[in-house]
Amino acid sequence: MKQLTRAVLFSAFLFMAFPITALAQSAGQPDNLAIVKTMYDDFGKGNVPGVLAVIDPKAEWFEAENFIYWEGKPFIGPNAIVNGVFAKIGGEWDYWKLEDLQLFQMTNGMVLGTGRYQAKYKKNGAVIDAQFAHVFTLKDRKVIKFQQYTDTKQVSEAIKK
Secondary structure, three states, X not given: OHHHHHHHHHHHHXXXXXXXXXXXXXXXXXXXXXXXXXXXXXXXXXXXXHHHOOEEEEEEEEOOOOOXXXXXXXXXXXXXXXXXXXXXXXXXXXXXXXXXXXXXXXXXXXXXXXXXXXXXXXXXXOEEEXXXXXXXXXXXXXXXXEEEEEOHHHHHHHHHO
């Protein structure tokens, strides 16, 4: 009983101490949620090498259909992801923040991240506040697949202003 009480108290502490909500931890996959959380933290700090360290060399990165960086097919591997997505975000936006982030452990090595993009486009000062969902698939502690879902219309309209 003491161990259960300690576990409950520790879980409550973690829930209050960290801004990301981690729910539905699945047996056998406890590290996937932590890996994705660290990935988001590194992205927020601009630590691109930290983000890339957990992406498999053959990872498939799918931007949402009709998103401004969608090329009709996935980006394959870290270099393609950097050049096709990260470098463009860094070059074209004054800031690109992920707010209200929540993470959910799913089955089959998957983690769901939900929240809002808040960003400002450099060329015209247009601001977005768009919902997103990210689905990560991990294998052997590496991201092997990413799928983005977001309000593509809002982002497209912002860059046209």
